[in-house]
Amino acid sequence: MTTSSTLPSTPSQTVGPYLHIGLTWQDGPFVVPEGTPSAVWIRGRVIDGAGEPITDALVETWQCDEHGRFAHPEDPRSAEIGSGFRGFGRSDTRSGDYGILTVIPGRVPDRSGVLQAPHVDLSVFARGMLHRVVTRAYFADRPEANAADPVLSTVPDDRRQTLLARPSTDGYTFDVHVQGERETVFFDV
Amino acid sequence: MSARHQRTLALPAYRPDPDGTHPPLDSPDYRSTALRHPLRQPLTLPQSATEITGPVLGEGRIGERDNDLTVQHPGEPVGQRIVVHGRVLDGDGRAVPNSLVEIWQANAGGRYRHDADVWPSPLDPNFDGAGRTLTDEHGRYEFTTIKPGAYPWKNHHNAWRPAHIHFSLFGRSLTQRLVTQMYFPDDPLFDQDPIFNSVPEAARNRLVSRFDMNRTTDHWALGFEFDIVLRGREATPFEDDDHDH
Ligand SMILES: [Fe+2]
Numbered sequence: 001m002t003t004s005s006t007l008p009s010t011p012s013q014t015v016g017p018y019l020h021i022g023l024t025w026q027d028g029p030f031v032v033p034e035g036t037p038s039a040v041w042i043r044g045r046v047i048d049g050a051g052e053p054i055t056d057a058l059v060e061t062w063q064c065d066e067h068g069r070f071a072h073p074e075d076p077r078s079a080e081i082g083s084g085f086r087g088f089g090r091s092d093t094r095s096g097d098y099g100i101l102t103v104i105p106g107r108v109p110d111r112s113g114v115l116q117a118p119h120v121d122l123s124v125f126a127r128g129m130l131h132r133v134v135t136r137a138y139f140a141d142r143p144e145a146n147a148a149d150p151v152l153s154t155v156p157d158d159r160r161q162t163l164l165a166r167p168s169t170d171g172y173t174f175d176v177h178v179q180g181e182r183e184t185v186f187f188d189v
Numbered sequence: 190m191s192a193r194h195q196r197t198l199a200l201p202a203y204r205p206d207p208d209g210t211h212p213p214l215d216s217p218d219y220r221s222t223a224l225r226h227p228l229r230q231p232l233t234l235p236q237s238a239t240e241i242t243g244p245v246l247g248e249g250r251i252g253e254r255d256n257d258l259t260v261q262h263p264g265e266p267v268g269q270r271i272v273v274h275g276r277v278l279d280g281d282g283r284a285v286p287n288s289l290v291e292i293w294q295a296n297a298g299g300r301y302r303h304d305a306d307v308w309p310s311p312l313d314p315n316f317d318g319a320g321r322t323l324t325d326e327h328g329r330y331e332f333t334t335i336k337p338g339a340y341p342w343k344n345h346h347n348a349w350r351p352a353h354i355h356f357s358l359f360g361r362s363l364t365q366r367l368v369t370q371m372y373f374p375d376d377p378l379f380d381q382d383p384i385f386n387s388v389p390e391a392a393r394n395r396l397v398s399r400f401d402m403n404r405t406t407d408h409w410a411l412g413f414e415f416d417i418v419l420r421g422r423e424a425t426p427f428e429d430d431d432h433d434h
Contacts, residue, residue: 022293
């Protein structure tokens with residue numbers, strides 16, 4: 001590798017309090033179209049170090065479809081994906097909760113071919129956060145897949161539950177604790 | 190290169206940014222970070238297919254006038270008309286083509302069109318302050334807009350944000366996602382701004398646009414150039430066992 005030719009990355013800055021002007025989309029929450037038979041809502045709060053909900057945050061999600069296909073040119077199977085599946089969700093927290101309508105993703109292998117449990121990657125942005133934080137939501141009602149997941153297995157036992165979305169009336173609940181005793185596990189990606 | 194190849198991706202890897210690139214989440218001079226930064230170290234997530242892919246957006250999402258913030262209303266907004274342009278590159282200098290760029294900003298008087306912005310500076314009926322565009326095949330983007338004003342905030346007594354435009358970039362993967370702010374050269378407000386100064390000193394100038402006489406148009410608009418660099422890929426793409434036979 002010729003490090004001399006590499007360009008240094010542009011630094012991150014906070015989205016600030018007025019993020020909605022630039023980052024709100026009417027269809028943001030819809031990873032899949034409304035009416036998709038297997039669709040579920042993933043909802044939750046983003047909570048600060050004092051236990052208060054952060055109402056000026058933005059949550060973005062990214063995942064594969066139910067068959068493990070990504071809506072991305074790097075995935076050779078992307079052409080097989082139904083037109084309604086975007087893979088990407090975006091929701092602010094002005095109502096107290098974020099919420100995205102999606103499907104439970106399929107299982108995709110990691111780099112060494114080990115099958116991962118179904119998971120959704122989340123990026124969280126907010127005023128007061130100079131860089132996003134990234135975490136993963138797994139599904140609490142998939143204990144066997146979770147037990148074999150190569151990423152979850154690197155997470156200390158007592159913190160693993162912070163990565164579990166729990167069944168709710170219309171899907172799953174996944175709160176993100178930015179700081180504090182119940183702090184969510186975040187990842188360097 | 191068989192049936193199994195279809196089930197796994199040829200996974201590139203994105204280089205981590207070295208220390209000294211991004212602001213620490215715990216930046217006490219910016220007071221709102223106090224309760225909004227994790228206290229524990231992040232864990233390392235080996236990049237899998239989920240991380241090296243990402244939303245490729247834009248088709249059908251960009252309106253014809255979305256990259257000109259001065260023509261979104263019947264009248265023209267007040268203020269200094271500017272053209273902000275540049276390239277989105279990766280860390281190896283390669284263009285990032287066909288990639289969504291979103292911006293938002295205050296008006297010429299430093300006021301945002303937002304419920305939460307209530308300081309005594311007028312809204313401009315002809316300015317919303319939101320734009321989006323796609324980079325072209327060479328990674329180039331361009332916006333026409335109004336130079337935003339500085340604005341006060343409550344971080345400390347007499348705190349003013351230097352003029353800035355918020356930028357949101359997707360690149361081609363989750364690992365490249367970036368939200369940042371572009372500043373203007375020689376702003377006298379830099380010294381007292383904890384958000385600008387949260388960036389490690391050696392990296393701060395990467396957030397400052399360059400005045401561009403070549404793109405300044407006679408009797409029309411001042412030009413500013415702002416290139417954005419997203420993470421590059423490791424030189425040797427990862428090869429998984431399936432490709433070895
Ligand atoms: Fe701002």
